[in-house]
Amino acid sequence: MDQRISFITLATRDLDASRRFYVDGLGWTAALDVPGEVLMLQVGEHVVFSLWVDTAFEQEVGPITRGPGVAPLTLSHNVATREEVDAVLATARAAGADPVHDAVERDWGGYTGYFGDPDGYRWEIAFNPGPIGEVVLP
Template identity: 75%
Template structure:
């Protein structure tokens, strides 16, 4: 098996709200948009973010766990500067992201903040000055 990731698929409770957030709010473009079913956005070379209607997602993959707290994952968007972290967080807030945790210096030497999409999935916006952080920048 090749060492790669092709799709990140998230279940959306309200696909229309996700569409408004990602396309209208953040300004992303859909690669595939089937109203009421799925929204796919190419987020990197050979990587797609797929937002599925939650019921259709559950019908295909099986029962989903619900409960208090956050989903045990984060999605990350790395940028080249500290200032870009704050700018992206401001854009997310303007798109309706809530909560938004402001950027802050991290013990490991970077600067990061977080926002939540309409389903509560957390996006980390990060400036990582180390080699692995530079490797993921375009």
């Protein structure tokens, strides 16, 4: 198996709210948009971010576990400067992200903050000055 990820798929309770957030709010472009079913956005040369209505997700994948707290994963968007981190967090806030945690200097030398999308999935916005940070920047 090749060491790569082709799709990142998240179940969403309200696809219209997700579309408003990602497409209208953050300014992303849909690669495929099937109202009431799925929204797909190409987020890399060979990577698609897919938001799938939760009932259809469950039919294919299995029951979704829900409960208090945050889903045990983050999605990360890395940028080249600390200023870009702050700018992206401001854009997310203007798009209706809730919560938005302002960026702080991290012990490992980076600068990161977080926001939640309409379903509560957490996005990390990061400046990573190390070698691995260079790998993920276009």
